[in-house]
Amino acid sequence: MEAVIEISGLVKTFGTFRALDGLDLTVAAGEVHGFLGPNGAGKSTTLRVLLGLLRKDAGTVRLLGGDPWADASELHRHLAYVPGDVSLWPNLSGGEIIDLLIRMRRGDPRASRRDELVERFSLDPTKRGRAYSKGNRQKVALVAAFATDPTLLVLDEPTAGLDPLMEQVFNECVAEHKARGATVLLSSHILSEVERLADRVTIIREGRVVESGTLGSLRHLHRSKVVATVSGTAPELSRIDGVHDVQVDGAQVSCTVDPEALPAVLAALTQAGVVGLTSTPPSLEELFLDAYRDRSGARR
Amino acid sequence: MTRTTTAGTLTGAQLLVRLALRRDRVLAPVWIGVLVLMSVASAAATAGLYPDLAERTRVADAVNASPAIVALYGPILDPSSIGELAMSKMTVLYAVFAAVLFIVVVRRHTRVEEESGRTELVGGTSVGRDAPLAAAIMEAVLLAVVLGVLTALGNALGGLDPLGSVAFGALWTGTGLVAAGIGAVAAQMSASARTCSAFAAAVVGTLYVLRAAGDTGPQWLSWLSPFGWNTQVQAYGDTRWWLLLAYPALAAGLVLVAQQIRARRDLGSGLIAARPGPPVGSPRLGDAIGLAIRVHTTAITLWSAAFAVLGVVFGMIAPGIDDIIRGSSMQGVLDKLGGYLIAAILSIVAVVASYFTMTVVSHTSHDETDGRTELVLATTTSRSRWFAATALVAFAGVTWLLVVTGVGLSVGYLAADGPDIGSLVLAALGWAPAVWVTGALGALCFALGPRWTPVGWAWPAMFLTLEILGDLFDLPGWVTGLSPYQHVPALPAEPWDWPAEIGLTALAAALLAVAWWRFRERDIG
Numbered sequence A: 001m002e003a004v005i006e007i008s009g010l011v012k013t014f015g016t017f018r019a020l021d022g023l024d025l026t027v028a029a030g031e032v033h034g035f036l037g038p039n040g041a042g043k044s045t046t047l048r049v050l051l052g053l054l055r056k057d058a059g060t061v062r063l064l065g066g067d068p069w070a071d072a073s074e075l076h077r078h079l080a081y082v083p084g085d086v087s088l089w090p091n092l093s094g095g096e097i098i099d100l101l102i103r104m105r106r107g108d109p110r111a112s113r114r115d116e117l118v119e120r121f122s123l124d125p126t127k128r129g130r131a132y133s134k135g136n137r138q139k140v141a142l143v144a145a146f147a148t149d150p151t152l153l154v155l156d157e158p159t160a161g162l163d164p165l166m167e168q169v170f171n172e173c174v175a176e177h178k179a180r181g182a183t184v185l186l187s188s189h190i191l192s193e194v195e196r197l198a199d200r201v202t203i204i205r206e207g208r209v210v211e212s213g214t215l216g217s218l219r220h221l222h223r224s225k226v227v228a229t230v231s232g233t234a235p236e237l238s239r240i241d242g243v244h245d246v247q248v249d250g251a252q253v254s255c256t257v258d259p260e261a262l263p264a265v266l267a268a269l270t271q272a273g274v275v276g277l278t279s280t281p282p283s284l285e286e287l288f289l290d291a292y293r294d295r296s297g298a299r300r
Numbered sequence B: 001m002t003r004t005t006t007a008g009t010l011t012g013a014q015l016l017v018r019l020a021l022r023r024d025r026v027l028a029p030v031w032i033g034v035l036v037l038m039s040v041a042s043a044a045a046t047a048g049l050y051p052d053l054a055e056r057t058r059v060a061d062a063v064n065a066s067p068a069i070v071a072l073y074g075p076i077l078d079p080s081s082i083g084e085l086a087m088s089k090m091t092v093l094y095a096v097f098a099a100v101l102f103i104v105v106v107r108r109h110t111r112v113e114e115e116s117g118r119t120e121l122v123g124g125t126s127v128g129r130d131a132p133l134a135a136a137i138m139e140a141v142l143l144a145v146v147l148g149v150l151t152a153l154g155n156a157l158g159g160l161d162p163l164g165s166v167a168f169g170a171l172w173t174g175t176g177l178v179a180a181g182i183g184a185v186a187a188q189m190s191a192s193a194r195t196c197s198a199f200a201a202a203v204v205g206t207l208y209v210l211r212a213a214g215d216t217g218p219q220w221l222s223w224l225s226p227f228g229w230n231t232q233v234q235a236y237g238d239t240r241w242w243l244l245l246a247y248p249a250l251a252a253g254l255v256l257v258a259q260q261i262r263a264r265r266d267l268g269s270g271l272i273a274a275r276p277g278p279p280v281g282s283p284r285l286g287d288a289i290g291l292a293i294r295v296h297t298t299a300i301t302l303w304s305a306a307f308a309v310l311g312v313v314f315g316m317i318a319p320g321i322d323d324i325i326r327g328s329s330m331q332g333v334l335d336k337l338g339g340y341l342i343a344a345i346l347s348i349v350a351v352v353a354s355y356f357t358m359t360v361v362s363h364t365s366h367d368e369t370d371g372r373t374e375l376v377l378a379t380t381t382s383r384s385r386w387f388a389a390t391a392l393v394a395f396a397g398v399t400w401l402l403v404v405t406g407v408g409l410s411v412g413y414l415a416a417d418g419p420d421i422g423s424l425v426l427a428a429l430g431w432a433p434a435v436w437v438t439g440a441l442g443a444l445c446f447a448l449g450p451r452w453t454p455v456g457w458a459w460p461a462m463f464l465t466l467e468i469l470g471d472l473f474d475l476p477g478w479v480t481g482l483s484p485y486q487h488v489p490a491l492p493a494e495p496w497d498w499p500a501e502i503g504l505t506a507l508a509a510a511l512l513a514v515a516w517w518r519f520r521e522r523d524i525g
Helices: A043-050 A072-078 A094-104 A114-120 A134-146 A164-179 A191-197 A259-271 A284-299 B013-023 B027-049 B053-065 B067-073 B082-086 B088-109 B111-116 B118-123 B131-157 B162-189 B193-216 B226-232 B241-264 B288-327 B331-337 B341-370 B372-377 B383-415 B424-429 B432-448 B450-473 B498-521
Strands: A003-014 A017-028 A032-036 A058-063 A079-082 A152-156 A183-188 A200-205 A208-214 A224-230 A243-249 A252-257 A274-280
Touching (some): A032 A043, A043 A058, A094 A134, A114 A164, A134 A152, A134 A164, A164 A183, A164 A191, A224 A259, B027 B082, B027 B088, B027 B131, B053 B082, B067 B088, B088 B226, B162 B241, B288 B383, B341 B383, B341 B450, B372 B383, B383 B424, B432 B498
Antiparallel strands (some): A200 A208, A243 A252
């Protein structure tokens, strides 16, 4: 597959602060690519370099086969962008802003899916920009982005203000665009959001890539954190393959478990007389702690 | 102490005052500093200029004989008083500049905060419902007192009568209080911070024109305007101390009205309910230029109406006046104090119109800091196009405003059967190159980065200050020559100066080109 986005060795500094420090990112045509990282990791900075809003300090960046800085306006014909924090013109109505953005991308609002999307996102297009809540401002930008058929959708934490029902609509829209062959770059700091949609993910931290690959290949992403309270003596979980970070605190046992090890862990816990059990997917921060600990461990 | 009042709705006002003062730590001191400096400079210069009683009585009589100057600055009610003469520009015209500060401050901490949603953020804490308005007023009162005290001290040190200086300081304080009241009411009008500006500007403009009309015609009209009171107080003459009470009384009334409206409306709404907008966009709103025109149409309409009215009013007063001046032996002095009415009006219109350019540039700057520019530049709209759209509306808009003023003047002048003095529209346009230069400087500030945009607002005031200081202290020509307005002849009274006009236009074009180049090269946001 041909790459829609190719970034290598990207460096961007603000004063003395190195926001991006040799970042690499490749997004293939037709994939939904999750771009993960904690707040302040450099996700938005990367997207804004991709959009030609920021000038890179070093490295190479190719977008849809062109230079995102020099060919910005030409490339943007094939691209739709939803920023993380959408700000609207206070005096324009939502409908006007949607149509304006579509027209600015050389689309025709009347020939687009905007009406259907306004309906699906249950957006009131007659409200003025200043009157919308954060979630509704986001919907305005999303409707404008989804209404036409861009080659690439760049979405920066697009569901931050949406309620679960609207998140569902959002997921459907992404799936529809993927089905027609569009490429989607989806940034987020929530793993579960990306998990449902993304074919591949790239995880960054402090301006560098820590992980990149298919979700399946990033095995430790699927670890669960298990916390159990047992009535008997705590079982020796650390002996089981695929169990990490075991901690015993009286009757409470906690550990992180690879998917393959779950049956064995559950069996051991049952035997010890489990009276309370929670299993949660790890947060991104926990994953990072894991990733670094594993590496420093391997080095030793 | 607000905390001890029974109304918990005021809780946290003190905290908000501190926050407001911190946010205004550059704006307020600079603005107040310039005003005090101008006042002290006028005081000091005049004392040296006219030490002799007979001479200054003659000057004051000449001023009063010229409705042009009276319309601009108000009359000098006590011709023998050196203070009244020294403060002739300060009493009314500079009081308007002082008033603008208080409107800006109150608007900034009430409606702008509410529109941005930050008031909601604050309202979610233990801060009371009435605290934001109360805090804005408290800050304004504090600044007004500081302005008054510093001006009084400065004028006294500048050599004017100390008691009169106290009265003069008090009347500037009073003007500030009333302006804060106007700002508070204006902030209640609609959900938009721009409507607030427009309403406040309209009120200040009306009060100024009422006074101008009253001072040159039926005197009772002046008494309807706080700017008229400024003259009637006669700070350095037979002072009407009781009149100083009228300012806080009016201010309190206005704040009360504002508070009543505020208490009856929802957060984020205004007295004028927001009408729903069109569900779909018109094809004309399809690119950067369409957007810029749409966003500024209301503002252009309001500015045009204001300049048209101003033009007609002063155009009608003009014909009777220039005859008086021509026949006067004091013509030299009069020129120094303002010259012919139309020329003087145009010179002020040019400075004020420069602020229109800044409102447009500033709007684009806010688009960038708020994140809307990002949304636009992620479409096929190029940076050049985005910059060009702003520049087009800013520069074509301000040129249009000069034309409107010229047309207004012509209409008024013809209606009053004035003698032929050439085209007033062309005279107004003669100021365009100077206005373009200030506008291009503003655009250049924005092009360096949005955080430099506020500097753009300082240029017109700085140039004006420079000219007046240069006049008062006979500074070398090159100092006052730094102001682009200084190079425009007093049209239509003086002949055109083509090299200057062309030079200014070229300078504006060059500055704009640099700004455009810089905006294309820099990071956005």
